[in-house]
Amino acid sequence: MASMISAKDVLDLNERFYRALEQNDLTAMEAIWSHDDHVRCVHPGWAMLVGWEEVRKSWRDIFETDTTMKFVITDISSFSDGNLAWVTCTENITTISEAEMGVAAAQSTNIFRRIDGQWKMVIHHASPVPTTVIDHEDSRIA
Amino acid sequence: MASMISAKDVLDLNERFYRALEQNDLTAMEAIWSHDDHVRCVHPGWAMLVGWEEVRKSWRDIFETDTTMKFVITDISSFSDGNLAWVTCTENITTISEAEMGVAAAQSTNIFRRIDGQWKMVIHHASPVPTTVIDHEDSRIA
Numbered sequence: 001m002a003s004m005i006s007a008k009d010v011l012d013l014n015e016r017f018y019r020a021l022e023q024n025d026l027t028a029m030e031a032i033w034s035h036d037d038h039v040r041c042v043h044p045g046w047a048m049l050v051g052w053e054e055v056r057k058s059w060r061d062i063f064e065t066d067t068t069m070k071f072v073i074t075d076i077s078s079f080s081d082g083n084l085a086w087v088t089c090t091e092n093i094t095t096i097s098e099a100e101m102g103v104a105a106a107q108s109t110n111i112f113r114r115i116d117g118q119w120k121m122v123i124h125h126a127s128p129v130p131t132t133v134i135d136h137e138d139s140r141i142a
Numbered sequence: 143m144a145s146m147i148s149a150k151d152v153l154d155l156n157e158r159f160y161r162a163l164e165q166n167d168l169t170a171m172e173a174i175w176s177h178d179d180h181v182r183c184v185h186p187g188w189a190m191l192v193g194w195e196e197v198r199k200s201w202r203d204i205f206e207t208d209t210t211m212k213f214v215i216t217d218i219s220s221f222s223d224g225n226l227a228w229v230t231c232t233e234n235i236t237t238i239s240e241a242e243m244g245v246a247a248a249q250s251t252n253i254f255r256r257i258d259g260q261w262k263m264v265i266h267h268a269s270p271v272p273t274t275v276i277d278h279e280d281s282r283i284a
Contacts, residue, residue, distance in 0.1 A: 040230045047271045048249045082224035088182045107190045109251055109267045125251045127269025129189045
């Protein structure tokens with residue numbers, strides 16, 4: 001029987017995902033995800049993307065915009081059993097583009113699966129949650 | 143080693159959940175969910191609910207409104223490994239109250255876990271997705 005993954009290692013997988021996201025790092029994102037037809041990805045407010053090709057294309061498109069995103073991850077909870085593990089967390093997102101900055105929050109469920117001894121992301125499901133409304137006039141970068 | 147759950151049985155678990163939801167059946171919902179602190183539930187647009195007590199209260203509150211919901215589930219995909227299984231699907235929702243009816247769609251990730259030989263829901267994460275806007279004046283029930 002395969003060894004259990006530790007809670008720390010599950011959180012490290014999750015951390016690696018958000019670091020790739022913050023750094024607009026498509027190569028890191030490719031290494032994090034499973035590349036099969038079974039993967040699913042829901043960006044906040046998007047329809048579900050099905051299969052690695054669609055998911056990869058979405059990250060490429062997101063990383064090609066001029067917006068930088070910073071993530072503070074809170075309310076983290078992890079769980080594992082056998083070859084599956086997941087993290088639920090709140091993403092506190094600051095977006096910074098040339099014109100302005102904004103804040104948003106999303107709830108995320110991230111599922112990882114051990115495939116041939118390697119842990120890979122197979123589902124990322126993020127959905128918008130109510131957050132404090134900020135005054136965009138005030139928050140605009142000078 | 144515990145036997146694998148069949149794809150059909152995973153879909154049956156999912157179907158049972160939506161039947162309980164349609165029927166405003168809190169007793170059925172209680173039987174479907176694991177009752178521990180680890181469960182998580184995100185209703186479309188809500189913040190994440192943590193632990194069975196919060197989750198149960200949300201279903202009770204939802205079931206106490208005068209709104210009836212009908213679900214047509216599409217884009218169903220299921221997966222299982224060992225003691226965990228999940229379904230991703232699109233919920234096509236028709237809401238009917240005294241005053242009006244509406245349509246909505248949500249993407250859902252539903253995770254089930256085998257605990258002491260019984261399969262229980264441990265995560266329901268549903269998020270709103272763009273859908274066709276309908277004219278509420280025209281759709282109002284006569």
